[in-house]
Amino acid sequence: MKCRLFAAAxxxxxxxxxxxxxxxxxxxxxxxxMGPMSGGAAQxxxxxxxxAELAAAEANQEGGVKMGxxxxxxxxxxxxxxxxxxxxxxxxxxxxxxxxxxIIGPVGSPEATGIKPVAARNEQVAWNAAYAKNALEPKFPLxxxxxxxxxxxxxxxIKRAKQVFPMKSVxxxxxxxxxxxxxxxxxxxxxxxxxxxxxxxxYQRGTTNFAPIVTRILAARPDVVxxxxxPPGDAGVIVKQLRLAGFTGAIGRLGGPxxxxxxxxxxxxxxxxxxxxxxxxxxxxxxxxxxxxEYKKLLGKDPVGGTAVWADLPAAxxxxxxxxIAGTDDAKAVAAALRTLPVEDPNIGKGYWGGxxxxxxxxxxxxxxxxxxxxxxxxxxxxxxxxxxx
Amino acid sequence: xxxxxxxxxxxxxxxxxxxxxxxxxxxxxRSVLVYSVLNQIFVGVxxxxxxxxxxxxxxxxxxxxxxxxIGGYTVAIAGQHDITDAFAMTAAAFILPALVAIPLGALVLxxxxxxxxxxxxxxxxxxxxxxxxxxxxxxxxxxxxxxxPVTLLGTEMGxxxxxxxxxxxxxxxxxxxxxxxxxxxxxxxxxxxxxxILAESLGLVVWRYKAMGFVVAAGIAGLAGYSLVNMLxxxxxxxxxxxxxxxxxxxxxxxxxxxxxxPVLGTGALVYATNLFGTHGQYAQGLYxxxxxxxxxxxxxxxxxxxxxxxxxxx
Amino acid sequence: MxxxxxxxxxxxxxxxxxxxxALGFTLIFGILGVVNFxxxxxxxxxxxxxxxxxxxxxxxxxxxxxxxxxxxxxxGWVFELFLLERLVDDHLATLMLTLGLYLxxxxxxxxxxGPLSMEFAFPVTGALHLGSIYVPRENLIxxxxxxxxxxxxxxxxxxxxxxxxxxxxxxxxxxxxxQGLRPKLLFPLAFAIATGLAGxxxxxxxxxxxxxxxxxxxxxxxxxxxxxLGGLGSLEGAALAAFVVGIVxxxxxxxxxxxxxxxxxxxxxxxxxxxxxxxxxxxxxRGA
Numbered sequence: 007m008k009c010r011l012f013a014a015a016x017x018x019x020x021x022x023x024x025x026x027x028x029x030x031x032x033x034x035x036x037x038x039x040m041g042p043m044s045g046g047a048a049q050x051x052x053x054x055x056x057x058a059e060l061a062a063a064e065a066n067q068e069g070g071v072k073m074g075x076x077x078x079x080x081x082x083x084x085x086x087x088x089x090x091x092x093x094x095x096x097x098x099x100x101x102x103x104x105x106x107x108x109i110i111g112p113v114g115s116p117e118a119t120g121i122k123p124v125a126a127r128n129e130q131v132a133w134n135a136a137y138a139k140n141a142l143e144p145k146f147p148l149x150x151x152x153x154x155x156x157x158x159x160x161x162x163x164i165k166r167a168k169q170v171f172p173m174k175s176v177x178x179x180x181x182x183x184x185x186x187x188x189x190x191x192x193x194x195x196x197x198x199x200x201x202x203x204x205x206x207x208x209y210q211r212g213t214t215n216f217a218p219i220v221t222r223i224l225a226a227r228p229d230v231v232x233x234x235x236x237p238p239g240d241a242g243v244i245v246k247q248l249r250l251a252g253f254t255g256a257i258g259r260l261g262g263p264x265x266x267x268x269x270x271x272x273x274x275x276x277x278x279x280x281x282x283x284x285x286x287x288x289x290x291x292x293x294x295x296x297x298x299x300e301y302k303k304l305l306g307k308d309p310v311g312g313t314a315v316w317a318d319l320p321a322a323x324x325x326x327x328x329x330x331i332a333g334t335d336d337a338k339a340v341a342a343a344l345r346t347l348p349v350e351d352p353n354i355g356k357g358y359w360g361g362x363x364x365x366x367x368x369x370x371x372x373x374x375x376x377x378x379x380x381x382x383x384x385x386x387x388x389x390x391x392x393x394x395x396x
Numbered sequence: 397x398x399x400x401x402x403x404x405x406x407x408x409x410x411x412x413x414x415x416x417x418x419x420x421x422x423x424x425x426r427s428v429l430v431y432s433v434l435n436q437i438f439v440g441v442x443x444x445x446x447x448x449x450x451x452x453x454x455x456x457x458x459x460x461x462x463x464x465x466i467g468g469y470t471v472a473i474a475g476q477h478d479i480t481d482a483f484a485m486t487a488a489a490f491i492l493p494a495l496v497a498i499p500l501g502a503l504v505l506x507x508x509x510x511x512x513x514x515x516x517x518x519x520x521x522x523x524x525x526x527x528x529x530x531x532x533x534x535x536x537x538x539x540x541x542x543x544x545p546v547t548l549l550g551t552e553m554g555x556x557x558x559x560x561x562x563x564x565x566x567x568x569x570x571x572x573x574x575x576x577x578x579x580x581x582x583x584x585x586x587x588x589x590x591x592x593i594l595a596e597s598l599g600l601v602v603w604r605y606k607a608m609g610f611v612v613a614a615g616i617a618g619l620a621g622y623s624l625v626n627m628l629x630x631x632x633x634x635x636x637x638x639x640x641x642x643x644x645x646x647x648x649x650x651x652x653x654x655x656x657x658x659p660v661l662g663t664g665a666l667v668y669a670t671n672l673f674g675t676h677g678q679y680a681q682g683l684y685x686x687x688x689x690x691x692x693x694x695x696x697x698x699x700x701x702x703x704x705x706x707x708x709x710x711x
Numbered sequence: 712m713x714x715x716x717x718x719x720x721x722x723x724x725x726x727x728x729x730x731x732x733a734l735g736f737t738l739i740f741g742i743l744g745v746v747n748f749x750x751x752x753x754x755x756x757x758x759x760x761x762x763x764x765x766x767x768x769x770x771x772x773x774x775x776x777x778x779x780x781x782x783x784x785x786x787g788w789v790f791e792l793f794l795l796e797r798l799v800d801d802h803l804a805t806l807m808l809t810l811g812l813y814l815x816x817x818x819x820x821x822x823x824x825g826p827l828s829m830e831f832a833f834p835v836t837g838a839l840h841l842g843s844i845y846v847p848r849e850n851l852i853x854x855x856x857x858x859x860x861x862x863x864x865x866x867x868x869x870x871x872x873x874x875x876x877x878x879x880x881x882x883x884x885x886x887x888x889x890q891g892l893r894p895k896l897l898f899p900l901a902f903a904i905a906t907g908l909a910g911x912x913x914x915x916x917x918x919x920x921x922x923x924x925x926x927x928x929x930x931x932x933x934x935x936x937x938x939x940l941g942g943l944g945s946l947e948g949a950a951l952a953a954f955v956v957g958i959v960x961x962x963x964x965x966x967x968x969x970x971x972x973x974x975x976x977x978x979x980x981x982x983x984x985x986x987x988x989x990x991x992x993x994x995x996x997r998g999a
Contacts, residue, residue, distance in 0.1 A: 044681040044818065046925035049826035055677055084677030091539070091632040092624070093674075096432060100671050103429025116634040119541055123629045127556065128428055140541065182528050182970040183633065184537040209969030210525070212929040214920050215728070217721040218964035218972070225714055225965075239828040239921040250838050250847050270830040271921045310825055456803070503985045510746060514939040515984055518977045521932070525974040639928075642748075642810065649803045678821055685814025692807045693794065 033078040035071050035335055037062065037325065038101040040094065040111030040121075040132075043086040046211075046237060047185075050113040050135070050262075051086065053311025054318050056301065058082045058110040061322035063304040072330045080326065087112050089185075091120025102128040107337040108329070109133065110322045115141075115184035122146045129337045131344070133321040137189045137235065137262075142365035148341050151370035152321045153286045154360060156189055159375055160196035160260050160284075162391055166377050167230075167282040168200065171256035175203045177228040179219065179244060180235050180261075182208035189235040193260045197232075216240070220247045230256045238264030242271020249277050256280035263289075263313045265378060275383045285376030286317035290388035293353050320351040320371060349373065358395045368396070407655040408575035414660055415441070415571060418564040422557040429671070431556050435627050437667045438563040442570040442620035444647040444659035449613040451653050452578055452585040453606055454592070455508075458641040459516035460617045462523035463493040465636035467618025472540040472631035473533065482548040486566070489622035490615040497614030501607045508592070520638035527633045539632035543625055559627060566623045570616050575656055577612050581605055650691050652698025661699045713843040718965040719958065724850035726957030727857035728916050732930055733937040733949040734864060735908035741944030742881045742901045743791075743799060748809040750934050751927030752816035753783045753906040757913025758922045759820055762831045772834045776914040783910025784903040791902035799898065813927070821924040828923040849919050856915060860908065861950055867904075868946065877901055881944060940980055941991050948992030955991070 039058035041051025062080035070077040085101060087093035094117035101109060108131045112121055115138035122143070125132045131148050134141055137155035167173070176197050180186030186208060194204040205226055209219050223231060231248055233241040245257055245268060257280065259265070265283050272278055287294055297316050301309040309315045328343035329335050345368075349357040354373050361370030376388035404412075418434050443460050450457040467489035474485060504515045527534050534540065545554040546562065553562045578585060584605045587595035596602045625631045643666070651662020669687055673680040695702040732754065739747045757779040764775035790812060798804040835852060838845040868874035876897050879887035888894060909930075917926065937956050941948030959979060963972035984990070 039677075043678040044821065044924075046923075046928065048678065048821055048924065052678060052826055083675050085674050086677055086680040087674075090634040090637070091628055091630055092436075092635050095628050096436060096671060097674060099428050099432030100674055103427060103432070104675075115538070116632055119539065119630055119632055120628055120634075122541075138538070140538075182525075182537065184539070187537045207968060208528075209964075210973040212932070213969060214926060214929055215725055217724070218718065218961045219969050221714060221717050221721065222965045222968060239923050239926070242828060243920050251845060252838075252840070267828050271828045273832050273836065312827055451803075456806075503981070507984060507988045510740070510943055511939055511984060511988060511990070513746070514935055515981060517932075517935060518981055522974065522977045522981070525970060525977070528970060529974065646807060646810065649807050653803065679818060681814045682818025682822075685811040685818065688807055688811035689794070689815070692804050692811065693797065696798075696801075696804075 033070075033073065033076040035073060035078040035080045035329065036083055036104060036106045037080065037322075038085060038097070038106045038109035038111070038130075039082050040085045040087050040097050040101070040109050041113035041117070042089040042093075043084060045088065046239075047089045047114060049311045050314055051084075051111065053309075053314035054111040054113060054135070055082065055084045056309035056311050056315045057318035058322045059305060060297070060301045060309065060315070060319060061110075061326055064300075064323070065326050067304065071326050072333070073335065074333045085111075087117050087121075089114045089116060091116045093117065094120040095124040097121070098124040098128055098130060098132070102130060107131065107335050108325050108340060110318065110325065111135070115188055119184075122149055125149065131325065131337045131341050133325070135318065136185075137192075138184060139188050139192070140365070142361055142367050142369055144365070144367045147367065147369075148337050149369065150321070150341075150344065151361060151365075153317055153375075154370050154372050155364075156192040156196065156260055156284075157364050158360065158372060158393075159391075160193050161199065163260055163282070163284045163377050164196055164200050164202070166389070167256070167258060167379075168202075170282065170379055170381060171230065171280060173202055173229040173256070175205075175226075175228045176230040176232050176258070177205045177207060177223045177226060178232045178234050179207045179209065179223060180233070181211040181237075181240075183211055186211075186235055189261055193232060193234055196260075213240070214243070216244045216247050217251075220244065220251050220253075224248075224251055224253055228255065230258055232258035232260055233268075234259070235261035238262075238267035239271055242268045245272040245278060245281075249279070254279075256282060259283035262286070263317060266312060275380060275385060278380055279383050281378075281380040283378045285313070285378055285388050286373075287313075287354050288374050288376040288388055288390035289313050289316065289378075290376060291354075291390060297353050316353070320354055320373060323351060324349075324371075345369070357393055360393070360396050363396050404575050404579060407657050408571070408579070411571055411575070411656050411660045412568060415564060415567050418567070419561055422560050428556075431560050433668055433671050435560050435563050436671070437664050438560075438567040439620055439623045439627060440644065440647055440663040440667050441567050441660050442616060442623060443644040444651070444663045445570055445574040445656070446613045446617040446620065447644045447648045448653065448656065448659045449574055449578065449609050449616065451648060452589060453609050454589045455606075456513045456645065457516045457613065458513060458638065458645070459519045459614075460620070460644050461636040461638055461640050462520040463497065463614040463617035464621030464624065465523050465527065465633075466493040466496055466621065468621030468625040468631050468636065469527075469534055469540070470618070471622045471625050472543045475543040476540065478544070480544050480547045480552075482546045482553070482562070485546060485622065486569070486619070489618045493618035493621075494611045494615035497611045498607070501610040505603065505606050505610060517638060517641070520636075520641055523636065524633060524638055527636070534631070534633075537633060539630060539634075541630045541632075543629045543631060545629065546626060553626075563623045563627060566619055570619050571656065571660070573612065574616060577609070578656065581608070585609065646688060650688065650698055652700030652702075654697060654700050654704065658698055658700045665699065714965060716844050718961045720844065720846055721965075722958030722961030723954065724847070724854060724957070725961055726954030727850070727854040728912065729933055729937050729957050730950045730953035731853075731857050731860060731908060731912040731915075732934045733941065733953045734861065734946065735905035735912075736934040737938045737941070737944055737946060737949040738864075738905040738908070739902060740938065741946075742877050743795075743805075743898055744802060745795065745799070745805040745809065746802070747905070748806060748931060749790075749813040749816065750909050751930030752813040753787065753909035754913035754930045755820055755917075755922075755924065755927040756786065756816060757783050757910030758831070758917030758926070759824060759829075759913075760910070761914035762829050762917070762922055765831070766829075772918075776911065779914035780907045780911045783913075784907030787906025788899045788903035791899040795902065796895065796898060799894075817924050817927060824924065826924060828921045831918045831922050833918040853915055853919070856911070860911065861946075864904075864908075864946065873897075873900070936980060939990055940983065942989055945990070945992045948990060952991055
């Protein structure tokens with residue numbers, strides 16, 4: 007009996023993917039959504055998936071995406087790449103096996119490193135959101151970048167923050183892996199360029215209690231502490247413990263999205279007190295916020311992943327638009343069509359193609375971004391910043 | 397020794413035969429998924445065999461990723477200096493981790509049971525931190541990207557098919573070494589597994605065989621690291637995270653610890669499952685967990701144990 | 712000097728948290744011989760149950776903590792009785808079972824509660840300030856609960872018939888069973904006590920730190936480190952080692968930084984085990 011059950015379970019496994027393809031329509035366009043969908047960074051990968059789902063639902067509402075005379079229904083295949091180089095490489099292959107040439111994702115720097123050579127071999131367009139120093143490379147022309155790293159925006163945020171919170175020294179804190187060091191070190195250079203002395207402090211990913219590191223940081227008596235790209239849950243604990251230790255200076259965050267989560271974890275605006283942060287997109291704009299309502303209307307549930315969904319959406323939308331222009335989902339043709347598309351999104355506004363200066367290849371979406379400020383426990387909202395063409 | 401020891405038993409031969417089919421597969425299909433899953437299996441099999449060698453002596457090791465890192469980074473660093481010869485690199489990827497394992501073995505092999513488990517776990521954590529703290533040598537948290545493909549007798553193993561076949565060759569080599577070692581010292585390992593203290597009191601120089609096993613297991617793990625770096629063309633710290641040790645242990649236990657077929661079949665089943673479940677996004681980990689629960693509860697002794705039980709009932 | 716004292720205070724509060732986790736972990740290992748990979752899962756579950764009680768049902772926090780303990784203990788009891796019990800003598804199989812359970816628990820929590828951190832605050836906040844040194848009030852509460860839990864566990868194990876039975880099973884299962892002790896009754900109970908302790912820790916600590924699926928991952932590594940350092944199956948050893956690990960972590964992180972601090976901690980553990988292969992207070996050794 008036991009054996010039979012086990013055999014039945016094993017036999018059922020290979021049937022799963024077959025069953026889903028058997029009932030598919032005549033013309034179907036499958037796109038991939040990749041990122042960590044389990045573990046500590048799950049929200050970023052799930053946000054990629056939500057963004058891809060929304061773009062697909064929008065296209066399907068119009069009847070589908072036109073490909074060579076036919077109108078195709080768009081479906082999204084997620085892949086959990088687990089925030090590792092191997093996971094992303096395996097994911098690229100697993101998606102290629104389903105004849106998927108367009109991938110929204112992956113997210114982390116290790117994943118971007120892992121997917122680049124493999125996606126090139128598989129001829130897939132991939133949109134990574136990593137802030138890695140080598141997120142794009144001229145030798146990988148099918149790789150696109152969802153949003154610029156700190157090199158593009160850190161200076162503007164620091165200049166604005168200095169007006170509100172005068173500062174002479176800042177301590178940066180981030181995880182000791184690539185997701186931390188690649189951002190904090192660029193942030194630090196930007197602070198220095200603005201005449202602010204910096205110290206960088208790296209903690210081991212998986213640290214849950216930051217009290218000792220907070221003590222270490224405060225021994226140097228910085229005016230400001232910047233949580234850089236620490237995951238929002240970690241950053242919330244850091245803020246809470248900084249305040250508990252009596253730190254009264256401003257706290258910055260020149261990293262990824264997640265301020266709502268930081269407010270929740272740290273214990274509210276009263277605890278946060280003075281805070282400034284970078285937002286990938288102007289989240290204060292009601293038109294941007296309307297994305298969540300649209301998602302709910304079209305898919306009948308709430309999007310997963312917070313404001314990161316908004317930031318990932320334009321890439322998914324533009325990809326589908328490029329498919330209809332190219333009339334095929336062939337990666338090279340779609341990439342060529344993408345390059346000719348103006349950087350524009352109905353919810354977010356106009357932007358530019360960037361990345362030539364930093365990476366030598368202009369395949370990075372530079373949309374309006376946001377600078378958020380909380381002063382004396384009052385949320386002053388997110389100011390919209392227009393990008394400048396390179 | 398009373399009787400002549402056979403160099404390889406039929407289980408080893410079956411394992412080798414299974415792996416060798418991987419060599420001909422690329423001639424019949426061009427499916428990327430088949431290539432990708434097979435390549436991951438070849439890497440996983442080598443790592444699982446490293447775990448399996450230690451299990452033969454009743455030692456559960458979490459140190460596999462640490463030694464894989466030494467092997468993998470050796471190849472990556474050599475590649476940066478344009479050293480890509482397959483034979484030299486295979487030797488280096490085996491010997492360097494093995495050399496490092498000698499002093500480490502002297503330190504950790506005094507520990508038994510769960511104490512050994514933890515120390516090996518700590519070793520792989522230490523390796524991860526060492527990678528982060530030595531950016532000059534290992535590229536730190538960014539790792540080393542763009543490792544050149546290996547060259548075998550002047551041919552660059554650059555295409556998907558050649559990469560796969562090379563990985564297959566490494567897996568066969570690792571299986572041969574593992575098979576020879578465990579056959580040759582079969583009775584010694586069995587004695588240690590059964591009752592180490594008794595074996596020692598009967599005159600078996602236990603530490604000598606344990607050290608031998610540990611060093612070879614480290615070398616085998618180094619080969620796994622080599623194969624992994626060769627597949628990704630990247631040496632990245634996230635590939636050698638201490639949590640990956642759990643995967644290799646799962647491959648071995650789910651496959652069954654009875655024979656070398658265990659790590660081979662276990663790796664095949666679980667790598668296939670991982671790739672299948674990956675496209676279920678956030679449910680991937682949960683499905684994997686359910687699979688492990690079902691197999692452990694339904695199939696005692698792992699896949700191999702169950703096959704053996706069924707075989708016995710039939711015959 | 713202030714920094715030194717501060718590090719010591721932080722070390723003790725870390726130690727209290729680690730001790731609560733390590734006690735349950737070592738209990739399961741000592742009595743059942745099982746390395747419980749799902750310990751972090753029960754920690755998270757405790758946090759989420761307490762959160763649901765407070766945010767969803769509006770229960771007062773102390774009551775929510777009690778519900779969390781009972782819920783995690785109940786799940787532990789069921790898991791031991793129906794799954795683990797069948798293979799309890801196979802150390803590798805039980806290791807895999809608890810690993811599978813952990814993956815299922817964390818996926819379940821991710822699916823139900825989503826990936827973002829919850830708004831879950833400890834009811835008591837603020838710190839006592841003594842000059843430049845501060846002691847968070849919430850940490851004092853955790854310390855008190857931790858000491859109470861150690862005392863309660865000690866009383867149960869050393870002053871009751873149940874405890875005598877459990878210790879007998881831990882010492883020599885065969886002899887204990889020959890004397891009429893029934894592992895079928897006692898094992899699920901021991902497992903439930905241990906998972907209840909993990910749930911208690913989760914319910915207490917996640918509102919102080921943060922609560923999201925994934926906070927259970929580091930729990931295993933910490934418990935592992937603490938229990939081995941203390942000596943497997945030894946309650947006193949685990950408690951002592953928890954404070955040693957907490958204090959060493961605090962000092963190395965304060966003086967060397969988070970990344971090198973962790974490296975120093977691991978190397979110290981490695982060296983200590985090399986010279987004392989059975990931990991600080993361990994005696995017996997089991998096969999893995």
